[in-house]
Amino acid sequence: MVKIILIVLTSLFMMTHGMAQSASSSKDTIRYQNPVIAGDFADPSVIRVGDTYYAAGTSSEWGPAYPMYTSKDLVNWAYIGPVFKKLPAWTMGSYWAPELFYRKGMYYVYYTARRKSDKHSFIGVATTQDLRKGFTDHGLLLEWTTEAIDPFIVDEGGKLVITWKAYGLDKGKTIEILGAELSPDGLKVTGKSFSLLKADRDNWEAGGTEGQAIFRRGRYYYMTYSGNACCGANCNYQVGLARAEKLQGPWEKFAGNPVLVSNDAWKCPGHGTVVTTPDNRYFYLHHAYSGTDFTFTGRQGVLSELVWNEKTQWPTFRYGTATPVRAESPAGSSQKKEDNVVVDFNKAKQTIPWVWDVSQPEPVFTVQNGQLQFANTASTPTGSFLGLVIKNGTYTLSTDVSPKANLLQSICLYGDANNALGLGVQKGSLELWEVKDGTRTVLKTQPLAENASVVKLQLRSRLGRLYEFGWQTNEGAYQPLTETPLDGSFLPRWDRAPRVGIAVSGQKDATSLIRSISMKYN
8 A cells, every 4th residue: 555655656746747847848948929020021031051041021112122131040130231232224113022042152032023114023033142242133034924923943853943923913814823944044934834823713812822932841842822912901811831742733732721820919921931940840931910010010020830740741830820929949049139220320330221212213321420411312292211111110219400491301201202201300490291192281380499400300109000209409308299199090001011210301402411310119
């Protein structure tokens, strides 16, 4: 009897000890929090070269085209610059879905852009041996009916194959994922097209099929793809899986599709790339809208892990059918958040990741005499704009400005050239203004002492939608200029979030005198 009691007590101790170890192990697990690349970073493409990851994403109508990031652990990403410092000569906008590819010391990017001559979106290609120096464009690669978008490259046993979304704008035709062989240098299409996948009009893919990413494991090629409406407040994007023993098919769609869908935390997930870690784990870097800030911060870069069912040879997402809020860090790395931008132009030169509207003249600016001097070269109601990507919808933007006559220097929320909201200063006055559908309205004015040498303009944003503006001089206290928050729900465009920054309007070619800028997230 005593022996039995001892055995039971020993078993209970071991179970309790094991549970404590498990709890401790779980507690000590290092986790990351989505997004891993904050702000508007749609359609991300990711590759791993050695122990380093590189990612590029859609910039849409913002220049410079296609932002790029690098990481050692998939959760801490550093901006390294754009794919193109100068826009490709054949393009005019819609800079979508760049796909990175690496082969034999050469980096390639296959990208979608709108052609100047007919405003149709087609696929171009560019190369570099050093991502930080940007890419050399080789021009238009693939033209297909009225639209060819979403390129993805597959190395099929040493033979390069390009795949793309076709027939998205062709009435009466079913949207398809097509493929064709490329030349050995990857710069020309040489093969005949073949079909990989067609959208099913009777299920969740009814809105189309796109954003394919293909990878090999064992006997199968696997494809992640997205369906339905990608963008805007009414989006219903979702992710599916398919597989085939040969790239040319036949492709089998997973019976459990869709495998990644919206929830309250992350909406409309999709269009990403699968990458493997050095320890052979599979991660899907894709985009989704934050359930909190939604379209006001855009489609952000999020990370979801795939795990394998060895019996069925199908992957599933480790944390279910929703984008995880928090998850186990791939390399056991702690995640660091460094989103604030604080620059005093009177101090050492700092690199600011400025963006601008590609439909307008490229901005002309320099830092001289401790001030950002930004020229008004646009002829729109908003004027010239220089902005920052919004990483989180709740923030405070402030800037110190030296007022000038005949030039309105503003802090500004910018949707596009015809939709913006700002607070500006010029000699003798402040002006709260709005541009909506191309019509400019002055919402409020405030007299200002003519001898005010420096004025601090401030914008406080809540959830990316509600905005309060205020100001102060060196001699005075902060004064709000808005009695109630302004609603900026008109600012997000269909496929992109607003940017926040500086606008100058009034006298043509006059330049701003901006002493500092601070973007702090709450």
